[in-house]
Amino acid sequence: MLNVSDLGEGTPILWIHGFPLSSAIYEDQLAIPGARHIMPDLPGFGQSRATGGDVTIDDYARMMIELLDHRGLDRAVIAGLSMGGYIALAIARLAPGRMRGLVLIDTRETPDDATAREGRFASIEKVKREGTAPVVEGMLPKMIVPEAPEALRARVRGIMESASPEGVMAALRAMAVRADSTQVLPTVAVPALVLVGDRDPITPPSDAEQMAAAIPGATLVRIPDAAHLSNMERPEEFNRAVSAFLARM
Numbered sequence: 167m168l169n170v171s172d173l174g175e176g177t178p179i180l181w182i183h184g185f186p187l188s189s190a191i192y193e194d195q196l197a198i199p200g201a202r203h204i205m206p207d208l209p210g211f212g213q214s215r216a217t218g219g220d221v222t223i224d225d226y227a228r229m230m231i232e233l234l235d236h237r238g239l240d241r242a243v244i245a246g247l248s249m250g251g252y253i254a255l256a257i258a259r260l261a262p263g264r265m266r267g268l269v270l271i272d273t274r275e276t277p278d279d280a281t282a283r284e285g286r287f288a289s290i291e292k293v294k295r296e297g298t299a300p301v302v303e304g305m306l307p308k309m310i311v312p313e314a315p316e317a318l319r320a321r322v323r324g325i326m327e328s329a330s331p332e333g334v335m336a337a338l339r340a341m342a343v344r345a346d347s348t349q350v351l352p353t354v355a356v357p358a359l360v361l362v363g364d365r366d367p368i369t370p371p372s373d374a375e376q377m378a379a380a381i382p383g384a385t386l387v388r389i390p391d392a393a394h395l396s397n398m399e400r401p402e403e404f405n406r407a408v409s410a411f412l413a414r415m
């Protein structure tokens with residue numbers, strides 16, 4: 167069973183978190199009015215237990231579809247940040263009819279190249295030996311801009327430290343072997359919003375531009391002075407963009 171928070175009333179939005187994070191990254195998005203915010207912790211992250219075995223991005227996508235089933239929702243706006251975006255694009259491929267809209271946040275459609283894939287497997291070995299600390303320390307500087315307030319840095323660190331080694335290793339493997347979603351983008355037939363921090367070093371604005379250009383009618387919004395966690399770094403600008411998108415849907 168996944169830990170899920172389900173708050174608010176209105177257009178259902180399923181918020182899928184990134185790696186190695188949890189649903190807590192979306193706390194500030196609860197302020198977006200007129201929406202029902204469904205925020206799961208993926209297995210091994212936040213307060214959800216790890217599945218204890220290999221998973222794929224498609225498995226995570228199927229868990230999200232099951233979650234919609236359990237909540238009695240035919241369709242929802244599917245929003246995903248980074249790894250959450252990989253999962254959102256898998257939902258777009260596996261169950262396009264379950265999408266009422268698509269929000270891609272600081273993510274990309276392309277798979278890992280050989281170097282990135284090797285890096286993931288090296289990280290898995292490191293987590294086996296040393297736990298999640300090296301992953302947390304390695305990723306924290308890329309998550310938020312260097313001049314971000316200390317309180318935000320502590321919040322992001324705390325969220326990353328809540329991830330279990332099992333969850334982190336499973337997600338690293340899932341991301342390493344994930345499918346190329348390039349062919350999915352032109353098939354998206356629901357309103358789409360692509361958001362990116364204009365200083366994101368992990369999935370830079372060029373990735374977002376490429377995705378927005380390939381999705382029919384997509385809107386691209388750059389969040390100024392934000393890195394990878396644009397929704398936490400600039401919640402007001404981010405929420406304004408999502409609210410405007412919901413109003414247009």
Ligand code: MLT
Binds near residue numbers: 183184250341
């Ligand atoms: C994430 O934020 O989900 C990760 O940075 C994605 C990745 O490592 O590819």
